[in-house]
Amino acid sequence: MSKFALQEFTNVIGKIKFFKLFEKGACQWDAFCDEIRKDSNLETQLITIISRMNDVANLRMLPKTKLRDITPAKEKLKEYEIKTRDLRVYFIKNSIGNIILVSGKKNSQPEDIKKFRSVKKAYVEETKNDKR
């Protein structure tokens, strides 16, 4: 049975689709959003991030301060980070679209990137023989 599943974002509309990742039935993005909603100060930044995702989905350029290519050298599968003052979202871009793997706060950035690469590795391993 597959460990990972994808669900398309319904609040991002554009040429390139955005997906959130479910790992063993749990979605880290959804949990992150629930956490942000409890802190009204950060909800505006969450909206800002989704607005940027919408730009990415429509192939519109963003400043490097807002969207950063964090792909390591020699790595083929592209990695990106969307950043606001306090929030970070990490995603990969493959043949089916952009897949959000991990999101977090600024103060957990190193651990989140580590987790992001670990999830990415597991996801790539599981899906290497299919078209996800």
Add this chain to the structure above:
Amino acid sequence: MTRDKLLKSPAYWFEYEQNELFRQINEYLEVESINQTELASRLNVSKGYVSQILNGNFNFSLKKLIELCLSIGIVPKINYKKIEEVIKEDIQAQFYYDNYLLDPENNIVPFFSPNDLRMPSSAYVISDAENNIQLKA
């Protein structure tokens, strides 16, 4: 967070407009083949001001926006629409993207013939000015 809530959020549009201005200025830099310092000099503004705009953080007055745009040869035409109309267009855009694919050059191609499209009854034309695409139901 629903799409409806996003489209009614000031933060959503504020972010979009800041980034759109960044794209306009960035394009000007590319077309003119100049750097930020040269742009600041041409506009008679500080390098910090230009840097702020190119970081997508323009938050000055409407007057400044108009002055900035005119100085690079464009006009910031603000278009007012009823929110209900924007939401309706957004739903149509969703339908459009759900029924089209991108080819390897990121051009939009239909899954099937446009004549077969089943569009919402209120939708007659969906246009994508950026890509010069127009579909008719």
